[in-house]
Amino acid sequence: MADPTLAIIPSGYKSGKLYSVLPENGDGDFTTFTRSTIGTRVNKGGFIESVLSNVPRLDYTNGKCPVLLLEPTTTNLQIRSQEFDNAIWSKTNVTVTANNIISPSNELNADKISRSSTAANYINDILTKSASQLEYTSSIFVKQGEGDYFALRVQGNYADRIDIRFQFSTKSIIYSNAASSNAILRSTSVKEYNNGWFRISISYLSDTRNLLGNYFSARSTSGNIDGGDTSSTAFVYLWGAMIQQNTFLTSYIETTDTPVSKSEDVCQDSGDLALFNSAEGSMFVDIEKSIKDSSSGRITISDGSSNNRVTIGKQSNNSQFRLFVAHTNGTIDAQKYTNVDFNVRNKFIITWKLNDFKFYQNGSLIHFDISGSVPTGLNALAFNENNLGGQDFFGQINNVQYYNTAISQAEAQALTTI
């Protein structure tokens, strides 16, 4: 199999630029990378660290091979996100010892949260919101101290509380319950970090109350935050509380006295007219994870407009991808809507030449079309709809490749097999 003409395997970068592996002369580099604020990533050592504005984030959350992290603008609404000793955090039968252990950022700034009673026991904060149902994702980093359980609650009205219980020994959420249908549990997740730390998240539709409380409790037995426990000494370590008004979890954002927003990542301007063969080619993307935002995010080789383009992208329904080739004034030559699990790795290829279009997903040919023209003037690869911005793709990118020929079915299936 021939080498790709253009290969983006996240590895080299500098401010404002993401280097391509191929071609070696730099013609495939993404020459525009912007993010107007600091962001965070998991570095090679497995610790969370800040990355300066306009610097691509190569994230090692999933292991030894980094992904390119592309995220939308997100805000952490939880103030004092790693200062649980601060007065804004209400303590009920809880003792907080500040800066007691090394945190996921490899600094001595994680707090010890200890029970002081077998009775109801929790630390919480309450934020003001509009009196309507809103989508939220709450998350926190937790490390086991004494006791096997950690309980979380999100709550507007008490009657509409949602409870979660995490068990350290099984590294899993063993219980989740929404007490009424006025607040809806969407999903939960657990991600393990260095040194016994876990990031636990819960996505939910709130009730209509004009406040939202987030509660946390260390436990030696399974139970909710306000249930009794056999232990009066159980404890956990906490760091990095985050509340986002959206349906998905993103990288951590530290706050002090105000909510803080991280701006979106924009990555475009790879290649030029000489690099891309409009008459025939193959476009491959390997996506570790796709963010379920409300947009139709695209990865596109285009002519700098929406007229001629080869596109692989998510649908706003967050259950499908759409693959298509368009020419001249945007006329669709071939396209396929395909069901996708956004939370797992997915690989796609589009191959195109005159009257021959093939689409592949995870090792299978999912669509072909034997009629249609080809695009002209392709000159840029971008993580948006047409290299001009708009419909930015957000997720974790393992690999993007372009071949200047339509690779064979056997090659395409081998390349996309997970």
Add this chain to the structure above:
Amino acid sequence: MYIGKYEFKDQKTAEAKIKGLGVATDEDGNEYPTHKHSIVKLGYIVLERGEYDSEGNETKAPVLSSKYHLDVAWQLEDTYSEDGELIKADHPYGWKSANVELDSNGVHSFYGVDYLTHKF
């Protein structure tokens, strides 16, 4: 980059102003922004935090602003005229009248970006 802080009489007015920055419609009829500015909808911001008992019952109501607030990180740069004269970037048309001047970061910050050194 510049940061602007704005207040509008209501959410509808703010949404209309955001839409005026540019939107397009995708193949499925969904609108999406065509600009690259980061807009954070703060809403009717809390001027004084509420107070609550240990069970989450409100003991003192929060004080909210009567105005709808936005923070914007503008992807705008200063330019130079043909004579080499510096032309400072300014609020996009129609936004200046809603601008709020603060002497601190206020109730919201952009990560690692100080408002006072990045305001218009």
